[in-house]
Amino acid sequence: MNIKKNKLYLILFSLVIILFFIIRFHNLKIYNTMSADDGGGHIIYTEILLNEDRLPALEETYLAWHEPFYYFLLTSWIKIGSFFNLGGLNFWESLNILLYLFFIVLVFLITYYFSKQDKWLALLNTFLYTILFVGVKLSAYINNEVLNHVFILLLVFLFYYWKLLEPNNYRKIIYWSLILALAFLTKITAAIIFIGVFLVYLYKFIKERDLYFLKYILIIIILTFSINLPWIIYKQNNYQGYFSINIYNEKPKQNILTSEAWSYIFKINTKVFRDYPYWFSEPESYFSILLSSSFGDYYNLFNNYERIYNLPVKERILVGNGRYTTPYLFKTMLNINRIGLFIFIIWLIGFFGYWIDKIKKKKIKDYDLFLLLIFLGGFFASIYHNLRLPYLEIGVLKAHFIYFIYPLGTFFAYTYFRKKIKNNFLQIIILVLPLILYLTIAWPILYIQ
Numbered sequence: 306m307n308i309k310k311n312k313l314y315l316i317l318f319s320l321v322i323i324l325f326f327i328i329r330f331h332n333l334k335i336y337n338t339m340s341a342d343d344g345g346g347h348i349i350y351t352e353i354l355l356n357e358d359r360l361p362a363l364e365e366t367y368l369a370w371h372e373p374f375y376y377f378l379l380t381s382w383i384k385i386g387s388f389f390n391l392g393g394l395n396f397w398e399s400l401n402i403l404l405y406l407f408f409i410v411l412v413f414l415i416t417y418y419f420s421k422q423d424k425w426l427a428l429l430n431t432f433l434y435t436i437l438f439v440g441v442k443l444s445a446y447i448n449n450e451v452l453n454h455v456f457i458l459l460l461v462f463l464f465y466y467w468k469l470l471e472p473n474n475y476r477k478i479i480y481w482s483l484i485l486a487l488a489f490l491t492k493i494t495a496a497i498i499f500i501g502v503f504l505v506y507l508y509k510f511i512k513e514r515d516l517y518f519l520k521y522i523l524i525i526i527i528l529t530f531s532i533n534l535p536w537i538i539y540k541q542n543n544y545q546g547y548f549s550i551n552i553y554n555e556k557p558k559q560n561i562l563t564s565e566a567w568s569y570i571f572k573i574n575t576k577v578f579r580d581y582p583y584w585f586s587e588p589e590s591y592f593s594i595l596l597s598s599s600f601g602d603y604y605n606l607f608n609n610y611e612r613i614y615n616l617p618v619k620e621r622i623l624v625g626n627g628r629y630t631t632p633y634l635f636k637t638m639l640n641i642n643r644i645g646l647f648i649f650i651i652w653l654i655g656f657f658g659y660w661i662d663k664i665k666k667k668k669i670k671d672y673d674l675f676l677l678l679i680f681l682g683g684f685f686a687s688i689y690h691n692l693r694l695p696y697l698e699i700g701v702l703k704a705h706f707i708y709f710i711y712p713l714g715t716f717f718a719y720t721y722f723r724k725k726i727k728n729n730f731l732q733i734i735i736l737v738l739p740l741i742l743y744l745t746i747a748w749p750i751l752y753i754q
Contacts, residue, residue, distance in 0.1 A: 311424075314424060314425075314428065317428060318428055318431075321428070321431055321432050321435050322435075324435055324436070325406070325409065325435045326402075327752075328435075328436075328441055328751055328752055329402045329405070329441070329444050329445065330402070331752055331753070332441070332445045332752070332753050333395055333398055333399060333402065333445065334395065335609055335753045336398075336445045336446060336607070336609075336753055337394065337446070337610075338394060338397075338398060338446040338447045340446075340606060340607075340608075340610045341442075341445075341446040341447075341448070341606055341607070342448070342604070342606060342700065342703070343367075343368060343448070344446055344447065345366075346366045346367055346368035347368060347446075347447040347448055347449075348394075348447060349361060349365060349366040349368075350366050350368050350369065350371065350376050351376055351379050351380060351383075351397070351447065353365060353366075354373075354376050354377070354380050355380045355383060355384075360373060360539075362543075363543070363544070369543075370540065370543075370544050371449060371492075372449070372489070372490050372491055372492055372493065372536065373490065373536065374452075374487055374490035374491045375449035375452045375453075375491050375492075376449070378400070378452065379397065379400055379447065382397070382400045383396070383397060397447055398445065398446055398447055400447075401443065401444045401445070401446070401447065401448065401451050402444050404444070404451045404452050404455055405440060405443065405444035405451050405455075407455050407459075408434070408440070408451060408454055408455050408458065409431050409434050409435055409440075411455065411458040411459055411461075411462055412430050412431055412434050412458065412712045413427045413428075413430070413431045414427075414462050414466075415458060415461060415462050415465075415712060415713075415716065416429075416430040416431070416712070416716050418462070418465060418466060419465060419672065419676065419716060420716070420720055420723075423720075423723065425723075426716075426719055426720060426723055429719055429736060429737065429740075430712055430715055430716060430719065432737075432740060433715060433740055434711070434712060436740065436743070436744050436747075436751065437599070437600070437711070438598075438599065438600050438601050438602065438607075438641075438747060438750065438751060439598070439599055439704045439705050439708050439711075440708070441607075441751050442602075442607050442705070443705055443708070445607070449491060449492055450492070450705050450706075450708070452491050453488070453491050453492040453494055453495070453709075454708050454709040456484065456485075456487065456488035456491055456495065457488060457494070457495065457497070457498050457679075457709040458709055458712065459484060460481065460484055460485060460488060460495075460498050461498065461675075461676070461679060461713070463477075463480075463481055463484070464481065464502065464672075464675065465672050465675075467480075467481065469481060469521070470505070470509065470671050470672070470675075472515065472517045473517075474521075475520075475521075475524065478521050478524050478525065479524060479528065481525070482524055482525045482528035482529055483528060483532070485498070485499060485525065485528075485529050486528060486529045486531075486532035486533055487532075489529060489532075489533050490532070490533060490536060494683075494686070494706075494709075497679065497682040497683050497686055498679055498682070499525070499529070500678075500682055501675065501678040501679040501682050502525065502675070503522060503525075504678055505671065505674060505675050505678060506518040506519070506521055506522050507522070508674070509671065556694065556696050556699065558693045558694060559692065559693060559694070559695060561689065561692040561693060564691075564692040564693070564695050565695040566591075566691045566692045566695030567692070568589065569589040569590050569591055569695075569697070570591045570688065570691065570692075571591075572589060572590045572591070572592075573590055573592050573593060574587075574588035574589060574590035574593045575593070576588050576593070577593045577594075577596070577597045577603070577639075577642050578593075578639070578642050578643055578646060579639075580639075582597060582601065582603065582635070582638035582639050582641070582642050583602075583603060583604075583605050583624040583625060583626070583630065583635075583638065584603060584604045584605060584624065584625050584626045585624065585625020585626060586625065589697070591688075591691065591702065594697070594702050595687075595702065595704055596642065596645055596646060596649055597638075597642050597645070598702075598703055598704040598705075599645065599704040599711075600641050600642065600644070600645030600648070600743070600747065601637075601638050601641035601642060601645065601747060601750060602634075602638065602750050603638075604626060604700075604703075605624050605626055605628050605630055606626075606628070607750065607753070608630065608634065608750070608753060608754075609753050609754060610628060610629075612754070613628075613629045613630065613631060614628075614629055616629070616631065620632070622635055633749065634749060634750065637746065637747070637749050637750060638750070640746050641743070641746055641747050641750065644739065644742055644743050644746055644747075645743070647739060648739050648740070648743060651718065651722075651735065651736070651739065652714060652715055652718040653718075654718070654721075655715075655717065655718025655719060655720075655721040655722050656714055656717045656718045656721070658718075658721040658722075658725070659717040659718065659720055659721040660677070660717070662721070676713050676716070676717075677717075679709075679710070679713060680710045680713045680714055680717075683707040683709060683710035684707065684710060686707065687702070687706060687707045690706070719736060722735060722736055
């Protein structure tokens, strides 16, 4: 059925977009980048680039080693705003609302095209990433993560849409490589999609012996490396390592085989579901922390800090990170984690159901393999990061580091249920109702009071 002719679909899609803007423009007025993860560091980086036309030094901001493209884009946004007499921190932060709008458009397009134009599946995934806490938070303050995820999803979409597994696509491979180069200049996480594409092309070459796959790889490497060379030299000279992360932290990297992180990688601690849903509840659990920071404010950094701080002592609770919450928000977080666990179980069943079906039927298509490699690449990169730097106190485990894999995972999960459950009402009960329940429960945190 043509989308334009489906009035119900257009109404629901419009409601999702309206909800998107209501939440984000409301939070823009209340939330301050200074309250967020590394908020002050992002502001200092931007101010130095804006006012002094140079990159900051490490002694000026511990984020100086961050790739610069997002901050160049932000300063351009600020200059455009000043031309129209628009300024202030709220205007600066509004760039990420625009970027996150591109993110959910890409979620829609990836789901729609990879599912062979299942518009209802695309709407479901779009609704999810309109309301999921991680996305709400990332679109509320200055950070380079949103642009990073936009680039990765754009590269995923274009790889399929431009049919980059087919021969004689050299011009589009060049365009794709240029976008990848900008992604590398936004955050080194872009290496994940590069590795995924490299492995797909290598697999196809071994299977089909067509040289154009190797030529594609060569074009991607040459263009990406050439464009990033000035930054590679700059970062190597100033920080002694292009691929280094957490440069400002002096804690030693550990051997992945003997890492202290093994003590929490496979552990599931139920405290975040039972009695203490915030940071320093000592969950010491990869799964528990990732789930709680995906669906809710595990680090207690996303609220009206000044309002809560000024409440009477009896009406506020001091949590482990030195900030306050309220008894109401405390209980809300517990309930968010519980419904989040239920939704995650649905995702998990759908994800494994999808791939078990594919393996049984031996119908793993090349682009399915591509999506799976990107998903697994992001997940295992997070595991590797924790094994090398197993220091939860410095924030090595946050959902927004690998947020781009979420739409890919839920695409697999929801596709499985869409195919297995033929009754539309039952689909709504299993797939849509939990998200509406989550939105209702999480509203006091998603829509800052």
